[in-house]
Amino acid sequence: MNPVPLQGTGTVLLPEQIARALGGNNPGAPIELLSALIAAAVIGTIMLTMTAFAGPWAKRKITAAFTDRIAVNRVGPFGLFIIVADAVRLLSKELIIPEGADRPAFDLAPVVMAGSALLGFAVIPMGSLFGINLQLADPETGLAYVFAVASIATLGLTMGGYASNNKYSLLGGLRAVAQNIAYEIPLVVTAASVVLFTGTLQMSQIVAQQQETLITIGGIAIPSWYAFVNPFAFVLFLAANLAEVGRNPFDTPEAPTEIVAGYQTEYSSVYFVLFYLGEFIHIFLGGAIIATLFLGGPSGPASGSIGFVWFTVKIWAVFLFTQWARSALPRVRIDQLIEIGWKGMLVLSFANLVLTAIIVGVVL
Secondary structure, three states: OOOOOOOOOOOOOHHHHHHHHHHOOOOOHHHHHHHHHHHHHHHHHHHHHHHHHHHHHHHHHHHHHHOOOOOOOOOOHHHOOHHHHHHHHHHOOOOOOOOOOOHHHHHHHHHHHHHHHHHHHHHOOOOEEOOEEOOOOOOOOHHHHHHHHHOHHHHHHHHHHHHOOOHHHHHHHHHHHHHHHHHHHHHHHHHHHHHHHHOOOOHHHHHHOOOOEEEEEOOEEEEOOHHHHOHHHHHHHHHHHHHHOOOOOOOOOOOHHHHOOHHHOOOOHHHHHHHHHHHHHHHHHHHHHHHHHHOOOOOOOOHHHHHHHHHHHHHHHHHHHHHHHHHHOOOOOHHHHHHHHHHHHHHHHHHHHHHHHHHHHHHO
């Protein structure tokens, strides 16, 4: 398949490639609709497959390595079949609805949680794999869209906490709201510092502007990834992202030793699976945003044909970092979490934004 550039973008998006394969250069509206659905199913399947490996298997293996344990090793080679075993076990359990639950909100919360993260991948440039460009859409407001749909997850957590008719669940939902408000502002403000460098919200352009060489040291070319250009913003974004995905030291909405399991205490069977799925999809979405904004997206050696491989390596590296934080960092109290967010992260993110604006306006 030889991609033909789309006008104004320089590359062919996945739905366009599928449409041309099915209907030639002038596919009709039904073919375009079918192609869009197929492309969305492809991206969704890729991310759900990664999540299936991350949740039941990789999380346990990584945590066991950090804590000097063995983890799953009995079901299949390397314990990989635990993925199937857990899926069958959880989906076959009885779906228990607590007495006094608000059914519409109780039923919708897990879907909102998982769906909001999947929607975010619609505009992420994942690179190409043997000539196939794995990106669904590339709007000029791509970065704003990602933050908008990712923030919908907070609504799902709040709905689940409120609708469960459980005081611990309600506390978890309220904590999720407080945490996301406190840390989403620093997250967006730090991302805005990248926008100052690029001058665009379009995800593909943000990646494209990180392809040049920043400096060459001893014959080794250092790419102009914004993690190297502005490492302070990169560290800030990593820390705020931990709070957004609910990983230590910012896992207060769940906090098992304090509020049992928070917003998901009353959920079981397929609803619990959706909450669990949504949690890990959001971790990968956070990794995808970090890779796009700071790590050059799918760029790497021979990235023209296997860019998706490098993109996958980067988001799994972010996942490994979140699991390290989960094993190594103690949970902060809710009052400490809010203080860190409003008095620390917010101030630092605005300071970074002002400094970046000065650099861009005066130096560059």
